[in-house]
Amino acid sequence: MSIRGANLVIRSLARAGVERVFALSGNHIMSLFDACLDEGIEIIHVRHEAAAVHMADAVGRLTGKPAVALVTAGPGFANTLSAQYVTSMAESPLVLLSGAAPSTAPAGLGFQAMPQEQMAGHVSKASWAAQDIDRLGHDVARAFRLSQSGRPGPVYLSLPVNLLESETERNAGTLPVEDDFHPIMDLLDTQMARQCLALISSAERPLIITGPACCHSDGHELMGELTEKLGVPVVAMQSPRGINDPSLGAFAEVLSAADLLVLIGKKTDFTLKLARPPFVDSTCRIIQFAPEIGVLEQTNELLEQTGQFVLADVAGPRACLERLLQVGETSADQSDWLTEVQSAIGYRPDEWPSIDTATTSELHPVQVGRAINEFLQQEKDAIFVSDGGEFGQWMQACANTARCMINGPAGSIGGSLPMAIGAAIDSEETVLATLGDGTMGFHPAEFETAVRHNARVIAVVGNDSRWNSEHQIQLREYGEARTHSCNLSAVDYASVAASFGARGFQVNSIDELQAALHEANQTDGPSCIDVKIESVAAPIIRRA
Structure with a gap:
């Protein structure tokens, strides 16, 4: 039995549990619109391509699962670039599908031809163009898997129109199975978690700081549970204003007083003032857990002359929270420090x-x-x-x-x-x-x-x-x-x-x-x- 490429894509979305896509129509993707009828997938038809990405981004942040944005080729795709960047920096899981010029056309000569996967590669977690109609479903499953693995983020899949509108023979391996969509878990090593807790116990003013990924879905609940179990402050940073984020009150004051920072998925970037004095004390020790070895290497380069970087491991942000909750408690009473941090964050001017x-x-x-x-x-x-x-x-x-x-x-x-x-x-x-x-x-x-x-x-x-x-x-x-x-x-x-x-x-x-x-x-x-x-x-x- 034959099946159209567009139906392979949409049926794969249905297997991933997708019930709706946020989309803006265009020539290259009308076969996908048509296939949505067969699978009962609702189309939220927007007025600008960036809006489709922003809407899917919101669903991803609320659920922790990737939502889908669908746009046409060329200018339609290009309209999503800034929204992809927002989603990437917010560490939100998302799958962006777009049409593309025919893969059979000479390079740059097809209608609305554009190096889409290369352009998206600068603002997304992963980006590629489908090459084979028989692999379309598995391309979709890979996009879902990657968007949730490690540090969540947007994944872009370019779909040449000739693959979508062609047909192929369906066989047992044409469509992905449920396990193909599941993320790869980067677990924190138990012994590494114990070393981290020992360093927290030995500190007088420890701070656990998470990045944006931990702010999504039930992340705030996990952070609250960790604060309660360890008796140490857990603070989420997701604002471009960093330590001057007004929602964090006078956080900058307690940050500079900390003698240990545990960064869970949090980069030592501009929002943390590169972890440099006077914003972070020069004697403050730093632990970092991140899903990318490159992030750990950047921190090591920043701090290699100071001796502050004392522990690191490759692990996903959410997996770190869960492992620290699982492993146990700290041995020190840091309740006064916890109260001080909470007071600083809750502070608003008297007037x-x-x-x-x-x-x-x-x-x-x-x-x-x-x-x-x-x-x-x-x-x-x-x-x-x-x-x-x-x-x-x-x-x-x-x-x-x-x-x-x-x-x-x-x-x-x-x-x-x-x-x-x-x-x-x-x-x-x-x-x-x-x-x-x-x-x-x-x-x-x-x-x-x-x-x-x-x-x-x-x-x-x-x-x-x-x-x-x-x-x-x-x-x-x-x-x-x-x-x-x-x-x-x-x-x-x-x-x-x-x-x-x-x-x-x-x-x-x-x-x-x-x-x-x-x-x-x-x-x-x-x-x-x-x-x-x-x-x-x-x-x-x-x-x-």
């Missing part, structure tokens, strides 16, 4: 609760953040999605919820709305996104996608008519007299969203914001709340 701009038509971001946090606390299992920029940093500093997704170490903006929509589709939980007005310009048309798929998402837009992050750089670096070109028009984003079929709310006070949040939460489908805010710099929190 924040009293900030009030009731006499003006613009709210301070702290006021907005307080209202949003109060709303989230009332909603069980609410999902909070925050974009970057100055407004995003204020919201992250104010919102206290474990189910949180941010733009991640990539530092890109624009993904929050499609991420929230991806999280909200078929979800009973409240999904709330916060984004600035500059960010709102990236994907406003996805409100129409949310309307079409009845995704109940609340988007709160902090509107100061400005690219404020860059405006603040101009103020700091060059002075007020040289600020220019960062102002935006006064746009009513509630009306913009309403033009796509969403509910729109224009608010100018806390009472109006609270009422809008409540009403939006009772609305089927998406809502947009436009809040006029003061244009202020994001906080860098210190206690001194």
Whole structure:
């Protein structure tokens, strides 16, 4: 019996448990759209290819399993590159499939021919082009396996249109079996875990720091269990602002006081200031567990003259948490230090609760953040999605919820709305996104996608008519007299969203914001709340 290449791909997705794909149509992939009918796979048809990746990224972060984005060749594929980078830096499992020019065409001469796998190779975990119709299903299984193995991330598979539209004879080995999709586990050696715990016991001020991969799915629960079992602080870092991440309060102060760092999947990168003084003490010992030997070698090069790097092993981030939980407890009482770290992270300036701009038509971001946090606390299992920029940093500093997704170490903006929509589709939980007005310009048309798929998402837009992050750089670096070109028009984003079929709310006070949040939460489908805010710099929190 013969089977079309496109059906091999889609049937393999079904075997992986995929029920929907996030896609944007195009000539090269219409056979895949057609095959989805045969397998009952739903297509969430978006308005921009990057949005498809952001939506799949959100599902991957929430579930810990790769979701699928599907786009066409050439320009369609190229539109996904920045979103792939965001997903890669966030360490989120994802499979990106795209069409490609016929493999039979001379190099560069096919319609929309582009070196897609080479381009994706710079921003994804793995990237290749299918070569053989009989291996299409196994290519899909390999992509799923790699995306979850070691450090999670996006995997790209390029699908030449001639393979998708051709037929081949189906045999017993044509389709992958269940085990072909399973990740390869990089377990932490038990003896290495015991050595790590012994070093933690001998330290006075140990800190366990995880990278973005541990922030996904039930990672926060695992970190909480490890903190409780060991009695030492476990801190997740996933913000591009690193030690100045406002959601971590005065973390920078306790980081510089630590005498042992245990880095689980965490690189000694810019977010950790390369683990150099004065941000990390020159006598602080460092342990690192990472799934790539290259990451360990980089840390060794950074610290080889200092003697600080005392223990390392190749292991996956989640596997490390699980092994340390399994092996046992520490022998020292470090409760005072744990309390000190928790106090530093929980610290917010004393004046924040009293900030009030009731006499003006613009709210301070702290006021907005307080209202949003109060709303989230009332909603069980609410999902909070925050974009970057100055407004995003204020919201992250104010919102206290474990189910949180941010733009991640990539530092890109624009993904929050499609991420929230991806999280909200078929979800009973409240999904709330916060984004600035500059960010709102990236994907406003996805409100129409949310309307079409009845995704109940609340988007709160902090509107100061400005690219404020860059405006603040101009103020700091060059002075007020040289600020220019960062102002935006006064746009009513509630009306913009309403033009796509969403509910729109224009608010100018806390009472109006609270009422809008409540009403939006009772609305089927998406809502947009436009809040006029003061244009202020994001906080860098210190206690001194």
